[in-house]
Amino acid sequence: MTRVSNGAPSVALPGALIEADGLGMRYGTGRLALDGANLSVAAGELLVILGHNGCGKSTLLKCIAGLLRPTAGRVLVAGRDITSLSGRSLSEARMAMAMVFQQARLVGRRSVLANVQCGTLGRHRTVASAVGVLPRTEQPLAMACLEEVGLADFAAQRAGTLSGGQAQRASIARALAQRPAALLADEPVASLDPEASEEVMRLLRRISAEDGLGVICVLHQPALARRYADRILGMRQGRVMFDAAPAGIADDRMQALYEGVANDGAMHAGVVHTGAVQASAAQGGMAYGGQVTHGVTT
Amino acid sequence: MSTTVKDRVLRDRATRGTLFATGRWGGSAWGFLGLLVFLIVLAQATLVVQARPQDLITGAHGMADILRRAMPPDFSKLPDELWPALETVDIAFFGTTAAVLLAVPLAILSAHNTTPARPLYAAARSLIALCRAVPDLVWALLFVTAVGLGPFPGALAVSVHSIGMLGRLFAEVIEDMDMGPVEALTTTGANRLQVFSHAVVPSVLPSLLGIALYRLDENIRSSLVLGFVGAGGLGFELLTAMNLFQYRTVSLLLLLTFAIVILTERMSAALRRHIA
Numbered sequence: 243m244t245r246v247s248n249g250a251p252s253v254a255l256p257g258a259l260i261e262a263d264g265l266g267m268r269y270g271t272g273r274l275a276l277d278g279a280n281l282s283v284a285a286g287e288l289l290v291i292l293g294h295n296g297c298g299k300s301t302l303l304k305c306i307a308g309l310l311r312p313t314a315g316r317v318l319v320a321g322r323d324i325t326s327l328s329g330r331s332l333s334e335a336r337m338a339m340a341m342v343f344q345q346a347r348l349v350g351r352r353s354v355l356a357n358v359q360c361g362t363l364g365r366h367r368t369v370a371s372a373v374g375v376l377p378r379t380e381q382p383l384a385m386a387c388l389e390e391v392g393l394a395d396f397a398a399q400r401a402g403t404l405s406g407g408q409a410q411r412a413s414i415a416r417a418l419a420q421r422p423a424a425l426l427a428d429e430p431v432a433s434l435d436p437e438a439s440e441e442v443m444r445l446l447r448r449i450s451a452e453d454g455l456g457v458i459c460v461l462h463q464p465a466l467a468r469r470y471a472d473r474i475l476g477m478r479q480g481r482v483m484f485d486a487a488p489a490g491i492a493d494d495r496m497q498a499l500y501e502g503v504a505n506d507g508a509m510h511a512g513v514v515h516t517g518a519v520q521a522s523a524a525q526g527g528m529a530y531g532g533q534v535t536h537g538v539t540t
Numbered sequence: 541m542s543t544t545v546k547d548r549v550l551r552d553r554a555t556r557g558t559l560f561a562t563g564r565w566g567g568s569a570w571g572f573l574g575l576l577v578f579l580i581v582l583a584q585a586t587l588v589v590q591a592r593p594q595d596l597i598t599g600a601h602g603m604a605d606i607l608r609r610a611m612p613p614d615f616s617k618l619p620d621e622l623w624p625a626l627e628t629v630d631i632a633f634f635g636t637t638a639a640v641l642l643a644v645p646l647a648i649l650s651a652h653n654t655t656p657a658r659p660l661y662a663a664a665r666s667l668i669a670l671c672r673a674v675p676d677l678v679w680a681l682l683f684v685t686a687v688g689l690g691p692f693p694g695a696l697a698v699s700v701h702s703i704g705m706l707g708r709l710f711a712e713v714i715e716d717m718d719m720g721p722v723e724a725l726t727t728t729g730a731n732r733l734q735v736f737s738h739a740v741v742p743s744v745l746p747s748l749l750g751i752a753l754y755r756l757d758e759n760i761r762s763s764l765v766l767g768f769v770g771a772g773g774l775g776f777e778l779l780t781a782m783n784l785f786q787y788r789t790v791s792l793l794l795l796l797t798f799a800i801v802i803l804t805e806r807m808s809a810a811l812r813r814h815i816a
Contacts, residue, residue: 351743
């Protein structure tokens with residue numbers, strides 16, 4: 243098995259928006275969740291992180307988002323080291339990155355527009371905003387964000403009435419209203435049906451390509467990753483196994499991410515992966531003109 | 541064959557398991573024992589409360605007599621009773637409002653997902669438990685002694701007991717709240733107050749309002765009783781009329797009570813439906 247970027251110093255791209263350099267994370271229990279992980283995302287790039295459950299994908303994302311402080315290495319956002327920041331300067335640095343989660347996490351009783359406007363709160367420290375009044379000046383921006391995700395017609399509706407896919411798109415609109423430089427998505431399609439998943443992935447792709455945001459997206463579906471990612475970063479047991487464009491990753495290397503990992507999450511992945519890899523081979527074959535080797539069908 | 545013996549043992553165990561643990565009544569033997577215990581407890585309760593159904597029959601004459609003397613209600617007294625009726629409603633209204641204002645901060649302190657510190661959590665929990673454990677009638681007796689006769693001790697009693705009831709229910713609503721929006725807003729860079737007012741408040745407000753309205757409804761009924769210990773309102777009038785054997789006034793007061801209770805019940809139910 244070949245290790246591509248593990249341990250090697252990261253290549254500092256001139257346009258790198260986010261860079262993680264030798265990130266290590268050892269939890270209080272002694273478990274090593276991240277082991278020298280490197281990562282870089284440029285503006286306008288969509289990076290997908292793949293790996294088995296518990297491989298450190300989410301830990302990596304949280305370290306980048308500034309929600310967890312890594313025990314080794316550093317994270318640079320637009321060239322600035324955020325791992326050494328704390329308090330006010332850390333929360334300011336965090337605001338350059340918006341997060342999207344597996345669940346949309348909207349306030350169901352408020353309108354879709356109000357939920358999106360909540361994304362702008364970080365820029366407004368007024369007394370009115372502290373007692374529940376939304377900044378009115380941000381309404382046009384919130385509306386534009388809703389238009390971007392295709393939900394302008396739902397603006398006045400209660401967020402609780404949206405379908406799963408619509409709610410996830412509304413949460414992306416809320417993230418956009420934050421006016422971030424990067425979007426970090428933690429399994430954004432894990433609880434959506436295939437059609438809604440495609441829609442969300444298309445949206446993320448458009449946000450990176452057209453709005454020039456750096457997008458990092460943790461996924462469980464190799465097939466989706468192949469079709470939408472500019473680059474795929476494969477993780478296994480806290481280490482980065484590969485970091486390459488989808489066309490350059492053979493199916494057996496993708497499959498190797500999920501093989502023989504001794505935890506129940508990996509067992510789950512093991513049950514799923516044969517089908518998923520077959521599907522990815524088929525879909526990847528279509529999307530990339532048959533460049534993918536069909537070597538791993540069982 | 542050893543396997544068949546083993547199978548039979550396993551089957552026996554399984555049958556016993558359903559008999560004693562998983563049956564609808566927890567197995568017939570346990571069910572019988574439970575019934576027996578219930579009957580014994582019921583028998584002692586019957587003895588202790590000195591239940592004598594025959595007294596109901598011999599007392600029927602006396603009740604008929606009271607009913608006859610209470611009819612028709614003395615409507616000429618109605619203008620005099622309007623003020624006490626307003627007092628009763630206002631004791632409940634004032635008491636509930638004050639209780640809501642005090643219960644909300646206590647509930648925030650005593651919900652494990654919003655409490656700022658462990659000692660505050662424990663203190664708020666104990667205070668709420670104390671308010672709830674003492675019945676409002678007892679609070680009224682205490683406050684009448686402290687601030688004298690009238691509606692104010694009644695309002696205080698309603699308020700203190702309601703803090704106990706509302707504090708616990710509010711805390712439960714806050715604890716059951718979906719924390720997703722809270723975390724999402726925190727990551728957008730909103731500060732603690734903004735997260736509270738934009739994510740916590742809109743999520744829990746309808747439930748809190750519904751609970752508060754239901755409490756108002758309960759408090760109107762309890763403020764009627766509080767008058768009996770001198771805390772103003774219709775209850776006090778009722779006690780006076782009873783002591784003076786003015787049964788036609790008593791029936792008027794009962795009608796008035798009935799009207800107020802039904803009216804507020806309907807109104808609070810309609811409002812709660814509107815909020816939900």
